[in-house]
Amino acid sequence: MNAVTPDQLLGQLRWRYAVKKFDADQRIPAPTWAALEESLVLSSSSYGLQPWKFFVVETPATRERLVPHSWGQRQVAEASHLVVFALKADVGAADAERLALRTAEVRGVPVAATDGYRKMVANALASKPRPEVDVWMTHQVYIALGHFLTAAAMLGVDTCPMEGFVSAEYDEILGLPALGYRSVVLAAAGYRAADDRSAGQPKVRFPHAEVVQPL
Numbered sequence: 001m002n003a004v005t006p007d008q009l010l011g012q013l014r015w016r017y018a019v020k021k022f023d024a025d026q027r028i029p030a031p032t033w034a035a036l037e038e039s040l041v042l043s044s045s046s047y048g049l050q051p052w053k054f055f056v057v058e059t060p061a062t063r064e065r066l067v068p069h070s071w072g073q074r075q076v077a078e079a080s081h082l083v084v085f086a087l088k089a090d091v092g093a094a095d096a097e098r099l100a101l102r103t104a105e106v107r108g109v110p111v112a113a114t115d116g117y118r119k120m121v122a123n124a125l126a127s128k129p130r131p132e133v134d135v136w137m138t139h140q141v142y143i144a145l146g147h148f149l150t151a152a153a154m155l156g157v158d159t160c161p162m163e164g165f166v167s168a169e170y171d172e173i174l175g176l177p178a179l180g181y182r183s184v185v186l187a188a189a190g191y192r193a194a195d196d197r198s199a200g201q202p203k204v205r206f207p208h209a210e211v212v213q214p215l
């Protein structure tokens with residue numbers, strides 16, 4: 001195990017902040033970006049369902065086109081990378097089956113051995129009304145966002161999590177409905193600009209004792 005120290009962890013978490021202005025000339029090196037993509041793959045989710053896809057928007061013209069649909073926030077165009085965290089449409093029995101098949105493949109067990117789990121997951125999804133399932137699955141997408149922000153901070157990569165965009169307009173521009181997905185939240189990733197005024201701002205957090213309480 002190669003655990004970081006508490007000081008290293010807290011150092012990176014205090015270093016990170018939501019970047020308002022990225023250095024448009026600085027790219028994340030390929031091996032670092034590959035690790036960040038893999039951190040998305042490794043994110044945890046309820047029942048392990050992974051009801052998501054992470055669209056990495058690469059075309060500069062497309063990213064520029066997204067700016068007016070992002071409250072004019074230029075991080076979308078100027079950061080090294082832009083990830084659109086998307087939720088799979090209509091998560092249900094077919095997804096429980098996909099997970100069961102993958103489990104059998106990865107763990108080298110017969111598909112029949114995963115049947116009980118598949119049924120349990122399918123029942124859990126079927127027992128809730130569709131809007132409730134959508135909210136539940138949306139929570140999973142946010143877990144991936146948090147995972148990504150922390151992973152990036154550990155690698156010294158800056159990020160900005162972003163809800164300030166119009167999901168339906170993103171979906172149309174990126175063609176997500178045809179792929180069976182809907183945008184939920186964004187993360188821009190790269191390196192802070194030397195003149196990003198937010199960089200020097202002290203972090204605003206409520207005191208530890210107000211946030212963490214022993215019972």
Ligand SMILES: Cc1cc2nc3c(=O)[nH]c(=O)nc-3n(C[C@H](O)[C@H](O)[C@H](O)COP(=O)(O)O)c2cc1C
Nearest residue numbers: 016017018019020073160161162163164165185203
């Ligand atoms: C889900 C989410 C959505 C956010 N949306 C935006 C956004 O659209 N634009 C922006 O500049 N910051 C956005 N932020 C950044 C928050 O304002 C910021 O994380 C918060 O003020 C705490 O500051 P810090 O992250 O710099 O420590 C968002 C943060 C989260 C977690």
